[in-house]
Amino acid sequence: xxxxxxxxAALSVPEGENLVLNCSFTDSAxxxxxxxxxxxxxxxxxxxxxxxxxxxxxxxRLNASLDKSSGRSTLYIAASQPGDSATYLCAVxxxxxxxxxxxxxTRLFVKA
Amino acid sequence: xxxxxxxxxxxVLKTGQSMTLLCAQDMNHEYMYWYRQDPGxxxxxxxxxxxxxxxxxGEVPDGYNVSxxxxxxxxxxxxxxxxxxxxxxxxxxxxxxxxxxxxxxTQYFGPGTxxxxx
Numbered sequence: 001x002x003x004x005x006x007x008x009a010a011l012s013v014p015e016g017e018n019l020v021l022n023c024s025f026t027d028s029a030x031x032x033x034x035x036x037x038x039x040x041x042x043x044x045x046x047x048x049x050x051x052x053x054x055x056x057x058x059x060x061r062l063n064a065s066l067d068k069s070s071g072r073s074t075l076y077i078a079a080s081q082p083g084d085s086a087t088y089l090c091a092v093x094x095x096x097x098x099x100x101x102x103x104x105x106t107r108l109f110v111k112a
Numbered sequence: 113x114x115x116x117x118x119x120x121x122x123x124v125l126k127t128g129q130s131m132t133l134l135c136a137q138d139m140n141h142e143y144m145y146w147y148r149q150d151p152g153x154x155x156x157x158x159x160x161x162x163x164x165x166x167x168x169x170g171e172v173p174d175g176y177n178v179s180x181x182x183x184x185x186x187x188x189x190x191x192x193x194x195x196x197x198x199x200x201x202x203x204x205x206x207x208x209x210x211x212x213x214x215x216x217x218t219q220y221f222g223p224g225t226x227x228x229x230x
Contacts, residue, residue, distance in 0.1 A: 004154075011171060034219065043116075043202060043221040044155075089154065091219075098143065098162060101220070102154040 004092050006103035011081055016112050021075040021106045023090030028068045031096075035064050035075050036089040038105070044089065047075070051107045052095075080110045114138055116222035118203050124228045125193045133188040133225050135203030142207040144186040145170070145219070146178060148199040155202065161186055193229045201225045 013019050023033070027112045032051045034042040036044040048057045048064040050073070056065040077084060087105040094101070119134045135144065142163055147155040157170030159178040169177045175197060177189045184206075190197060203222040 036221075043223045044204075044219075046218045046220065048160075049218050050204055098168070099157060100145070101171075102147075102156070104152060105156040 002030075002092060002094060002101045004090060004101050004103040005032055006088075006106050008106060009104065010107040011109065012090075012109045012110075015082060017110075018076070018078050019080055019108075021077070021088050021108070023073040023075070023099075023103055025071045025073075025101075027094075028071050029095050029110060030068065031093040033064075033066055033073050034091045034093070034100075035062075036091065038087045038089060039087075047088075070108050077108075080108075084108060084111045084112050085110050098102045116203055116205055116220050118201075118222040118225050120225060121223070122226050124230065125190075126230050127194060129193050130191050131193065131227075132190075133201055133203075135186045135188070135205075135218070135222060136184055137186075137203075137205040138184060138219065139205060140183070140208060140209075141205035141220075142183075143202045143205060144180065145206075146176070146186065146188045147204065148172065149202060149224075150199050158188065158201075177186045197227065197230045198229045199227060201227060210218070 005024045007022045031053045032082045035047045063076040066073045088105045089105045090103040118136045146158040146159040149155045156172045161167045161180040164183040179187045204219045206219045
């Protein structure tokens with residue numbers, strides 16, 4: 001059974017710092033991996049999606065990497081800003097293509 | 113283009129009551145999903161649909177039923193609500209069909225429904 005773990009559960013950093021959020025999964029047979037952002041009381045917003053054949057994806061200050069063999073993904077945020085404060089969720093879709101397993105998330109707080 | 117919308121936004125039920133949550137998407141997506149989010153547990157898939165008229169069980173389907181009579185709508189029903197069903201419910205959609213094969217891509221989420229069962 002696929003399990004997704006995100007470490008750390010919470011993180012507080014000063015503005016301008018570069019940071020890395022970690023996601024690990026137990027079954028390497030995945031279809032894709034997606035990173036989401038969730039603001040308090042809101043829905044999820046997709047940040048980056050990495051297909052199983054890809055190693056990384058980039059969007060602006062965000063870079064996500066995928067290492068299927070080790071069951072790991074990282075989300076790198078460059079030059080963090082207070083507006084980046086949110087919960088970041090990692091989600092793995094299985095090779096059947098429809099079932100998605102989420103991690104519990106990392107709560108990020110960027111101090112001005 | 114409204115994306116994914118959910119109705120209602122909030123609801124309080126008494127144990128044993130029934131209700132239906134409505135999800136609508138205007139992106140012509142093939143796939144739709146219902147999740148529940150509980151503190152410290154992340155999101156868990158309840159049911160999903162790979163096309164109009166089809167539904168399938170997810171990770172935590174017990175106590176819920178779904179229907180997808182129209183491609184743009186996905187309904188989640190609670191026949192006899194229980195306090196354990198107190199949660200935030202999210203609907204999502206994905207997949208634009210191209211040629212003979214659906215293309216499974218980014219999931220787009222609705223704003224959520226906060227349900228409390230007393």
